[in-house]
Amino acid sequence: PLKGNKMASFVLGGFRKMRAAMKLKQMSHNLFETAPPPADERIYYGPHPLNFGDLRLPAGEGPCPTIIVIHGGFWRARYTLEHIGHLCAALTREGFATWSIEYRRIGDEGGAWPGTFLDVGRGVDHVRDLAAQYNLDLDRVTTIGHSAGGHLALWAAARHKIAEGDPLHAPDPLRPKAAISLAGVTSLQMAWEKRLSGGVVRDLMIAAPEEAPQRYMTASPIEMLPLGIRQVLIHGTEDENVPFELSQAYEKAATRAGDSVELVTLKGAGHFEVVDPKQPEWEDVLGAVKRET
Numbered sequence: 001p002l003k004g005n006k007m008a009s010f011v012l013g014g015f016r017k018m019r020a021a022m023k024l025k026q027m028s029h030n031l032f033e034t035a036p037p038p039a040d041e042r043i044y045y046g047p048h049p050l051n052f053g054d055l056r057l058p059a060g061e062g063p064c065p066t067i068i069v070i071h072g073g074f075w076r077a078r079y080t081l082e083h084i085g086h087l088c089a090a091l092t093r094e095g096f097a098t099w100s101i102e103y104r105r106i107g108d109e110g111g112a113w114p115g116t117f118l119d120v121g122r123g124v125d126h127v128r129d130l131a132a133q134y135n136l137d138l139d140r141v142t143t144i145g146h147s148a149g150g151h152l153a154l155w156a157a158a159r160h161k162i163a164e165g166d167p168l169h170a171p172d173p174l175r176p177k178a179a180i181s182l183a184g185v186t187s188l189q190m191a192w193e194k195r196l197s198g199g200v201v202r203d204l205m206i207a208a209p210e211e212a213p214q215r216y217m218t219a220s221p222i223e224m225l226p227l228g229i230r231q232v233l234i235h236g237t238e239d240e241n242v243p244f245e246l247s248q249a250y251e252k253a254a255t256r257a258g259d260s261v262e263l264v265t266l267k268g269a270g271h272f273e274v275v276d277p278k279q280p281e282w283e284d285v286l287g288a289v290k291r292e293t
């Protein structure tokens with residue numbers, strides 16, 4: 001009987017892996033091989049060729065609740081905003097304006113620290129410039145990001161805490177109503193300790209935490225708590241790219257700091273379900289956007 005149980009477990013484990021692989025292949029096709037619906041406008045927010053965003057507008061006159069979308073890809077240049085256009089289009093169909101930001105990344109001229117952060121901050125603040133022309137509601141702005149973009153969505157909501165004189169400081173940054181992290185890298189320190197994606201955090205920050213501790217204090221969301229706004233973390237328990245425990249640690253730290261934070265646990269989900277509107281987990285993402293914006 002023991003051998004039979006072991007064999008059954010082995011077969012079941014193999015079946016689960018095969019099913020997960022098939023699901024990942026389908027999501028890869030949905031996100032990376034299928035072009036998203038085109039944006040209404042591509043608009044530049046700064047002087048660099050990568051300082052642009054894709055704006056999608058819902059039907060109706062507005063004023064429109066607005067979602068600032070920040071794509072992931074472990075901050076590397078080879079990953080662009082194209083794949084997250086599916087999420088943007090799905091949100092726009094639900095009545096939200098979406099502003100999806102491109103930014104300089106590791107491998108781009110001027111990318112990594114501080115350029116990546118300065119670009120994202122400038123892209124977020126550009127919503128103020130867009131608001132009058134496109135009738136965007138500045139009282140209903142939420143940042144949302146996936147993976148490395150989840151890190152940046154939380155960081156963008158914390159910029160008001162960065163002191164003058166810091167390289168990442170910006171006067172009067174736009175403060176969103178809420179921030180939503182989808183499988184986000186909530187702690188650069190933890191990401192470094194776990195050597196996520198081959199130790200990419202060092203490439204982003206141009207230094208390890210012990211070499212530039214102050215740099216990490218104003219670039220890592222968990223170090224910047226409390227943010228003073230509502231935060232939602234949505235994360236799959238089987239995420240092999242960004243471990244679920246990063247969101248668990250952030251939720252505990254944010255709660256201790258007095259912030260209003262919610263961790264939505266997606267049992268059995270991996271890394272990409274949260275940005276694929278064709279997956280059942282999308283309902284959790286859409287529900288959070290509707291509640292918080």
